Amino acid sequence: MDTADLAKRILAGERRALARAITLVESSRSDHRTQALELLDALRSHDREALRIGLSGTPGVGKSTFIESFGCMLTAQGLKVAVLAVDPSSARSGGSILGDKTRMERLSRDRNAFIRPSPSQSHLGGVARRTREAIDLCEAAGFDVILIETVGVGQSETVVAEMSDLFLLLLAPAGGDELQGVKRGIMEMADLIIVNKADGDLKATATRTCADYAGALRLLRKRPQDPEGFPKALTVSAIQENGLDQAWAEMTALADWRRDSGNWAGRRAAQARYWFEAEVREGLLARLRREPVRGAMSALAVQVENGEVAPTAAAEQLLSMYLQTTVAEAS
Amino acid sequence: MDTADLAKRILAGERRALARAITLVESSRSDHRTQALELLDALRSHDREALRIGLSGTPGVGKSTFIESFGCMLTAQGLKVAVLAVDPSSARSGGSILGDKTRMERLSRDRNAFIRPSPSQSHLGGVARRTREAIDLCEAAGFDVILIETVGVGQSETVVAEMSDLFLLLLAPAGGDELQGVKRGIMEMADLIIVNKADGDLKATATRTCADYAGALRLLRKRPQDPEGFPKALTVSAIQENGLDQAWAEMTALADWRRDSGNWAGRRAAQARYWFEAEVREGLLARLRREPVRGAMSALAVQVENGEVAPTAAAEQLLSMYLQTTVAEAS
Numbered sequence: 001m002d003t004a005d006l007a008k009r010i011l012a013g014e015r016r017a018l019a020r021a022i023t024l025v026e027s028s029r030s031d032h033r034t035q036a037l038e039l040l041d042a043l044r045s046h047d048r049e050a051l052r053i054g055l056s057g058t059p060g061v062g063k064s065t066f067i068e069s070f071g072c073m074l075t076a077q078g079l080k081v082a083v084l085a086v087d088p089s090s091a092r093s094g095g096s097i098l099g100d101k102t103r104m105e106r107l108s109r110d111r112n113a114f115i116r117p118s119p120s121q122s123h124l125g126g127v128a129r130r131t132r133e134a135i136d137l138c139e140a141a142g143f144d145v146i147l148i149e150t151v152g153v154g155q156s157e158t159v160v161a162e163m164s165d166l167f168l169l170l171l172a173p174a175g176g177d178e179l180q181g182v183k184r185g186i187m188e189m190a191d192l193i194i195v196n197k198a199d200g201d202l203k204a205t206a207t208r209t210c211a212d213y214a215g216a217l218r219l220l221r222k223r224p225q226d227p228e229g230f231p232k233a234l235t236v237s238a239i240q241e242n243g244l245d246q247a248w249a250e251m252t253a254l255a256d257w258r259r260d261s262g263n264w265a266g267r268r269a270a271q272a273r274y275w276f277e278a279e280v281r282e283g284l285l286a287r288l289r290r291e292p293v294r295g296a297m298s299a300l301a302v303q304v305e306n307g308e309v310a311p312t313a314a315a316e317q318l319l320s321m322y323l324q325t326t327v328a329e330a331s
Numbered sequence: 332m333d334t335a336d337l338a339k340r341i342l343a344g345e346r347r348a349l350a351r352a353i354t355l356v357e358s359s360r361s362d363h364r365t366q367a368l369e370l371l372d373a374l375r376s377h378d379r380e381a382l383r384i385g386l387s388g389t390p391g392v393g394k395s396t397f398i399e400s401f402g403c404m405l406t407a408q409g410l411k412v413a414v415l416a417v418d419p420s421s422a423r424s425g426g427s428i429l430g431d432k433t434r435m436e437r438l439s440r441d442r443n444a445f446i447r448p449s450p451s452q453s454h455l456g457g458v459a460r461r462t463r464e465a466i467d468l469c470e471a472a473g474f475d476v477i478l479i480e481t482v483g484v485g486q487s488e489t490v491v492a493e494m495s496d497l498f499l500l501l502l503a504p505a506g507g508d509e510l511q512g513v514k515r516g517i518m519e520m521a522d523l524i525i526v527n528k529a530d531g532d533l534k535a536t537a538t539r540t541c542a543d544y545a546g547a548l549r550l551l552r553k554r555p556q557d558p559e560g561f562p563k564a565l566t567v568s569a570i571q572e573n574g575l576d577q578a579w580a581e582m583t584a585l586a587d588w589r590r591d592s593g594n595w596a597g598r599r600a601a602q603a604r605y606w607f608e609a610e611v612r613e614g615l616l617a618r619l620r621r622e623p624v625r626g627a628m629s630a631l632a633v634q635v636e637n638g639e640v641a642p643t644a645a646a647e648q649l650l651s652m653y654l655q656t657t658v659a660e661a662s
Contacts, residue, residue, distance in 0.1 A: 037644055044641065129643065269636040276635040279646030280628065284615040284653070297611065304607040305600040310375065310467075312460065313368055315610030322615070327658045 003035050007042035010141050015114060018141045025133040026119040028126070040133060043140040050082075050139045051255055054164030055149045056157045056186070061172040062196045064103040066238040067147060071104070073244050074145055075112040082138040083107070086131050086150040086160050087118035114143065128159045129282070132275060135163060161189045162274050165264065166251055169193045171213070173205035188220060191231050191254060194247055198235035210235045225267065227257040293322050332366055338373035341472050346445060349472045356464040357450040359457070371464060374471040381413075381470045382586055385495030386480045387488045387517070392503040393527045395434040397569040398478060402435070404575050405476055406443040413469040414438070417462050417481045417491050418449035445474065459490045460613075463606060466494060492520045493605050496595065497582055500524045502544070504536035519551060522562050522585060525578055529566035541566045556598065558588045624653050 001024070009017035025036045057063045071081045083104075107113045119130050131148065138146050148164055150156040161167045169190040187193075193213045198206035213233040220231070232250060236243035258264040287293060300314045309317075332355070340348035356367045388394045402412045414435075438444045450461050462479065469477050479495055481487040492498045500521040518524075524544045529537035544564040551562070563581060567574035589595040618624060631645045640648075 037641075037647070040641060041644065133643070269638075272635045272638070272642050273632045275642040276632055276645050277628075279643055280619065280649050280653075281616060283646055283650045284619075285612060288611065288615075297608075301604050301607055304603045307600075307603070310368075310371060311603050311606040312464070312610055313372065314607050315614055316368070318611050319614045322611075323654060323658045327654045 001035055003039040004042055007039055010043065010137060011046060013142045018137060021137050022116055022134045026130045040136055046140050048139055048142055050143050050146045052135060052146045052165045054160040054167040055147055055170060056160060057170030059151060061170050062238050063149060063170055066170055066196055067149060068104040068107045069238045069241050070244050071107045071113055072110065075110050079144040080112045080142060082114040082143040082146045084116050084131055084134050084146065084148050085118035086127055086148060086156050132163050157186050157189060162271050166191045166254060171195050173197055173202045173209045187216065192250055193233040195235045196238050199237035199240045206235045225258060225263045230254055287322065287326055292325060296321055334366055334370040335373055338370055341374065341468060342377060344473045349468055352468050353447055353465045357461045371467055377471050379470055379473055381474050381477045383466060383477045383479065383496045385491040385498040386478055386501060387491060388501030390482060392501050393569050394480060394501055397501055397527055398480060399435040399438045400569045400572050401575050402438045402444055403441065406441050410475040411443045411473060413445040413474040413477045415447050415462055415465050415477065415479045416449035417458055417479060417487050463494050488517050488520060493602050496586060497522045502526050504528055504533045504540045518547065523581055524564040526566045527569050530568035530571045537566045556589060556594045561585055618653065618657055623656060627652055
């Protein structure tokens with residue numbers, strides 16, 4: 001594959017080149033990995049900068065409808081919008097969120113939008129790397145806004161927040177008791193809490209839920225990355241397309257403030273460092289899942305279970321084997 | 332150091348030899364590590380088996396008083412009791428739980444008891460390894476019961492449960508609302524919930540708290556490692572030494588059932604495997620904290636923050652450097 005040519009076509013905004021490049025970064029074949037790194041390196045010099053928006057919400061809050069309505073509003077303003085996903089459940093189910101593009105019918109047919117389902121991977125580390133690289137590719141292809149969605153379970157919010165400039169938490173209207181359902185750690189990551197379904201019978205409940213969250217947000221310690229009044233809670237109706245413009249105004253206001261205050265660049269630098277360190281750790285652990293180390297580890301585990309060798313001694317054996325074979329492979 | 336001689340003296344039950352051996356396994360110096368592994372290997376052939384009891388409780392539940400009263404009851408029965416600690420907070424504070432032996436004055440002067448504070452370590456992985464090895468040493472030295480205590484924060488309960496035959500959760504009397512304070516994951520690990528301070532003004536509250544937890548435990552799915560009626564909740568007064576004999580009867584009944592059902596051996600085998608895998612991962616990551624890898628990682632992190640090199644490319648560079656230097660060191 002001619003990665004220099006592919007890079008050129010991505011910079012020219014060719015959708016098919018972008019799709020092909022994302023398929024390349026999603027592959028775990030080692031020759032593909034080499035090409036992917038070449039490609040990303042060839043794309044490093046552009047000075048395009050998208051607004052990366054992380055979006056988390058549990059199933060049922062209307063995430064797809066929100067992305068559809070919000071995305072279409074942005075493309076109608078002439079903005080190019082990419083939608084990516086980090087799906088922690090795909091490991092188990094084999095399925096993926098966003099797999100069903102029919103839930104975003106209008107947006108998926110929009111020439112200014114690009115929707116990519118989550119890659120199916122066996123672990124979150126792999127999904128994270130591929131999504132980060134897909135973000136870089138979309139940015140190089142000239143997208144103005146990149147939405148990175150995830151379902152609100154486990155560690156995936158942290159993963160998404162660490163690759164976003166803004167992090168949104170999408171919620172459904174709920175009784176006061178359920179407010180506790182949102183973990184404090186997730187609340188603390190949110191820049192904007194958006195209560196969806198503020199329409200019809202649920203409108204009053206949505207307003208009350210929003211007020212509850214606004215109150216809870218005021219109790220959090222002020223963060224250096226926020227101007228006065230943030231993090232903020234507001235209501236929208238994705239299905240009636242109400243409140244989306246105001247949500248967008250809040251996002252751009254916050255993004256502008258962070259750019260001006262130097263926080264934006266600082267955040268991206270800190271994220272780059274975070275991913276570097278995560279890649280190093282993940283790179284070390286990934287080699288445990290490859291032969292011949294994997295087989296040796298299983299065999300030693302059986303001996304450990306049978307009491308034939310102590311855990312620490314067995315670990316020493318495996319580590320030495322790991323280093324020898326990995327270096328032998330590399331040379 | 333003559334590790335064969337040290338092993339012999341530990342098997343003979345010499346307390347000073349045991350204390351010295353624990354100091355040896357707590358050291359991270361590489362020559363000490365080698366000797367520690369030699370020693371543990373020399374001790375592998377004995378057929379002594381202690382009852383390892385994990386004990387978790389937040390500050391204020393009366394953990395020290397419980398250990399003091401419970402331990403003295405056991406030594407009065409002629410049993411030899413060792414007390415170890417896994418302290419997740421020592422990393423930050425530099426202090427350690429159990430450091431103040433005056434809180435267990437009677438037990439610390441008891442010839443059939445051995446109390447060892449938590450080693451101060453920079454991370455939980457290190458504390459876990461040293462505590463596991465100290466357990467092996469105490470078992471070899473002929474202790475009948477080994478209590479491993481931890482404070483109820485973070486991951487330390489899992490660490491302790493994975494090195495125990497039984498896991499106890501110690502609680503204080505509390506209003507019904509506070510029942511939620513115990514995380515479901517911790518409840519699911521407990522074999523016995525012990526509500527302390529069932530004396531004086533708090534007696535009625537303790538009884539009610541115990542009933543609340545008994546109810547909560549009945550809602551959990553039945554576990555294969557439990558006979559009918561377990562996990563169980565009961566009340567004690569450590570300070571008045573009430574209920575301790577009944578708690579001990581429950582522990583031995585459960586331990587006997589597990590021994591007979593084969594669950595005991597299966598649990599120890601699974602734990603050995605767990606620690607083998609944890610040691611492998613920890614062993615790989617520990618080398619990142621050592622020079623020259625540590626310095627190279629810091630330098631690369633700065634370049635990544637400045638955008639001079641991409642996170643993934645920098646990680647590849649570091650991994651290759653890591654492997655080369657680690658193998659060079661080993662040969």
